[in-house]
Amino acid sequence: MAWPRRRRWGVRVLVPVLAGVVVACSGGAGAEEREYSVPEELCGLPIDVGSFDALFPPGEEMQVRDQFQRTGGHLLPDGMCTVTVDGDPAFHLALTPAYEGGVQEVVDKRRYEITDDTPDTLRIGPLAAIRYVECGDATPQRPPEYDYDGFGTSVGVEGDGGEDLSGTLEQVVGPLAEEVAPQVHPEFCDV
Numbered sequence: 501m502a503w504p505r506r507r508r509w510g511v512r513v514l515v516p517v518l519a520g521v522v523v524a525c526s527g528g529a530g531a532e533e534r535e536y537s538v539p540e541e542l543c544g545l546p547i548d549v550g551s552f553d554a555l556f557p558p559g560e561e562m563q564v565r566d567q568f569q570r571t572g573g574h575l576l577p578d579g580m581c582t583v584t585v586d587g588d589p590a591f592h593l594a595l596t597p598a599y600e601g602g603v604q605e606v607v608d609k610r611r612y613e614i615t616d617d618t619p620d621t622l623r624i625g626p627l628a629a630i631r632y633v634e635c636g637d638a639t640p641q642r643p644p645e646y647d648y649d650g651f652g653t654s655v656g657v658e659g660d661g662g663e664d665l666s667g668t669l670e671q672v673v674g675p676l677a678e679e680v681a682p683q684v685h686p687e688f689c690d691v
Contacts, residue, residue: 532558533558534556534557534558534559535559535560535561536556536559536560536561536562536585538552538553538556539562539564542564542581542583542593543564543566543568543581543593544566544568545581545593545676545679545680545683546679547672547676548672548675551668551671551672551675552672554665554668555583555590555591555655555657555665555668555672556583556585556590557585557588557590558585559585559586559588560585560586561585561586562583562584562585562590563583563584563585563587564581564582564583564584565581565582565584566581567579567580567581567582568580568581568595571685572685574683574684574685574686575595575680575683575684575685576595576684576685576688577595577596577597577635577648577651577684577688577689578595578596578597578651579594579595580592580593580594580595581593581594588658589658590657590658591655591656591657591658592655592656592658593653593654593655593676594610594652594653594654594655594656595651595652595653595654595680595684596609596610596651596652596654597646597648597650597651597689598632598648598649598650598651598652599647599648599649600649601649602620602632602649602650603620603621603622603623603630603632603650603652606623606630606632606651606652606654607623607630607652610628610630610652610654610656612625612627612628612630612654612656613625613626613627613628614628614630620632621633622670622673622674624666624669624670624673625666625669626663626664626665626666627656627657627665627669628654628655628656628657628669629654629655629666629669629670629672629673630652630653630654630673631652631653631654631673631674631676631677632650632651632652633650633651633652633653633677633680633681633689633691634649634650634691635648635649635650635651635688635689635690635691636689636690636691646687646688648688648689650689651684651689653673653676653677653680653681654673655669655672655673655676657669
């Protein structure tokens with residue numbers, strides 16, 4: 501009795517499977533997609549979705565951690581809002597008070613790598629940007645520990661993807677600071 505001839509099904513199945521693996525591993529379609537929606541506000545602050553779009557990385561799920569301090573419906577000029585995607589930090593918005601050192605004090609407190617020589621109210625680096633706002637004169641209600649000269653509204657990108665995002669950051673920090681300033685409690689910083 502003769503054995504039936506063996507067919508080479510393995511090759512016919514294996515080639516398409518291997519081609520699929522190569523496409524998947526080489527970043528084929530769908531490898532760098534964002535599966536969540538960019539929100540219209542972060543931590544109670546409206547944002548321009550188009551300007552902020554480049555700061556939101558690909559991923560499945562976005563989480564926002566609001567650590568801004570509020571009292572009486574107003575922001576205090578100290579706090580942070582952190583955006584993570586799939587558990588990894590993506591970027592943050594921060595309000596940082598300055599007592600005497602102006603925008604440089606904010607740069608130092610945030611530990612941003614900013615080496616530009618832009619005007620005193622705006623500082624931009626490859627992964628961070630700050631817009632500084634001066635406070636008015638101290639009010640009698642303001643406790644001495646809150647006698648700020650001003651505060652910085654900043655956006656900082658987490659990690660080092662090697663990409664210079666200074667153009668995007670410059671576009672987002674100015675309008676964000678304009679949204680923040682009127683929301684800051686006037687007893688802490690009258691802008």
